[in-house]
Amino acid sequence: MPDITVTVKCANDTKYSVTIDTSKTVLDFKKAIAENCDTPPERQRLIYSGRVLKDTDNLETYKIADGHTVHMVRGAPPGGSSSSQQSSNNNSSQQQSAPPPQNAQPMFNPFANLGAPFGTPPFTNTTAPSATGAPLPFGDLFNNPAFLQQLTQMMSDPAVLDAVIASNPQLADMGSQVRAAMQNPALQSMMANPDFIRRMTEMYATMMTPPTDFANVMGGLGTQGAPGANPGFNASANTGTTNTPSDSTNAASTNTTNTSNPTAAPNPFLNLFNPAERYQVQLQQLNEMGFWDAQRNIRALLACGGNVNAAIEYLLSDRQ
């Protein structure tokens, strides 16, 4: 049977050319595709001419010809999900179900972890991260979109903030400032950014300063940063130490920072540079408000540095 060259198009617009014999099965074809991309055969779902290709069929059954295009969609993993493939899949299941009893437990677990950065001496118990490793104390927690969503929800819930503040004398002293700072969307998106958390951790490890410093940074944010958000934060972080952990908050400053971390390990959060994943929480909010065009939402969020309110205005003004 003749070999044909088929274009495989993924949802994220990447394309691969795969050459294969038409007498091969769809499963063989998927294996050939897997050599080009990081989606294992069992997670690939292929669509051609309005049909989903079955693993056991031969390619000739579907009359795929040279130069034609097959679409690939990532399916849910057969078993549990690996953390790196987090993104949309487990997210959707969370979204679909999300009945109160399921939510109740994770609501409080992350809460317990959350206490740490604001309260008790935060990282003195964790051994100082090695120059290269710098593991994230919360592990994969911040990789989990469901957690990020809850975090944002919690941070915008005044009752939760009150509880956090009341639980900690240091914070109680400056209650109103903290509250203002925490409700600042810029800070919220920072807190929802694992890369930011990791850098903060690294910063602590190198400084080993008393925990009150974090409160100072927070205080600085509250006073300087609350209305205009980022400049205040960047300033206070700079006085603190090394490099500014700015990322998702300020599109303008993204290019200028990030560069100078000699100790940075191969970044495990590379996928954060994909705006769709970095702004996942915000995208979801926009979607819930009825802005369903993901491409435009991403563009708007990028233009507004992740600020949902600004993005809405952008979207509305963009609409003819």
Next chain:
Amino acid sequence: MTKVPRNFRLLEELEKGEKGIGDGTCSYGLSNGDDIYMSDWNGTIIGPGHTVHENRIYSLKLHCDENYPDGPPAVYFISRINLPCVNQHTGKVEPSKLNCLANWKRTYTLETVLTELRREMSTAHNRRLPQPPEGTTF
């Protein structure tokens, strides 16, 4: 403007479907490649993200009668789906309930129908509708 005859028009659409022009969220092709009248088509819609349909692939059947493209195609869901415009017994998309079928224009294509159905899935009301388990069919 000259009127493109039915078969030329469908051939155009067939080629577009096979070459995968378009954004890839909807796909379509002839169910039977030997059908010289090009009446029966398969379609798939990839469920839009951030909705209950995310990561689902919906299969459809489209039938273009001799009036196409002056008249709309008949559209059926093969995969079970809960949408107001879909008859829950037969899977037929009720023409009166889908704008592009109700107000059909000659310039509309099978892709128009599939994209509009996909958009239907992501409207504020429909995106959260409880859905039957994936893989069930009408």
